[in-house]
Amino acid sequence: MADQIDDVDFALAAYRTDGEWVVAELTHDHLEDVDVLSAALRRFPGDTGTLGLVAIDEDFFVIVRVAGTSTRLLLSDVTAADEWELAASVLDFLRLPDPEDDDEPEPAGEVGLLADLGVPAATMAELIDDEDLYPDELLSEVARRIGFGELFDDVVGLTSA
Template sequence: MTVQEPVAGLAVAVVREDGRWRCNAMDNSVLGSLDTAITELRGLRSTGAVFGMLDVDDEFFVLVRPVPGGVDLLLSDATAALDYDVAADVLDLLRSEPPDEDDDEVWPEGNLGMLFDLGLPEGEMTVIIEEVDLYPDEQLEMIAQRCGFGDQFSALLDKLEQ
């Protein structure tokens, strides 16, 4: 068994219960393993929405939302699968073709409408992903604002930066 190098970034579990949002930091080990992220999120039992927001190495983001019988996934940049295991795992689970080594076009893969029920339609998610001048944490902050938990997300980021 090979020891995987730790991956830099940010992992946040988002829970909506009884009309209130809660954001908690997840262990950074989830940035290197999609299975670990899914397992940790499934352990957060809630009657409301539960999903994870992963900013991997300031390069791309992954949204992970356990659903009955599976998981909804969104990878902001499919070409990240060439360099990052977690991105390759997303493509595997989605049964999507991996990019070619010479692909330089950025494209998302997965369910762009996965947060529609939380106020973020597919078209707006596409606009956020296409903001290639933004870092992934800034894109995730836009998602948080649009879904209604921007304050909780920003407070967690501030706490983690201290």
């Protein structure tokens, strides 16, 4: 991952404490693999766990949701595992095979990962399928639907929609 650090668009933790959302930046050291990222997210004092939102090279994203010892994942594009260590780590964690050369971009993991927070699986699938959305824009929309869109946009540097 060390040689891929410059390609990380952002890495954030989002969690609720006392009913209020908090968004914090993660360091690149936390992006070595899923285990390291999950351990970093568990350090935050979220009432119901913590979300990790990582976008890489304006190409794909990873959402990690930790609560207690549970780690749940969504990778927006399995083909990213061919070039990106973090994406390959997601597939390893999920025990999925490496993508084939002719595989189409498709998500891996739990598309319904955020359904209880206001982003049903069908909505997430629609967002992922929208080829006009960059990962930061897609995750901004997800954050807006969950309730921390302005905080997300401020940290990432997007203009609120």
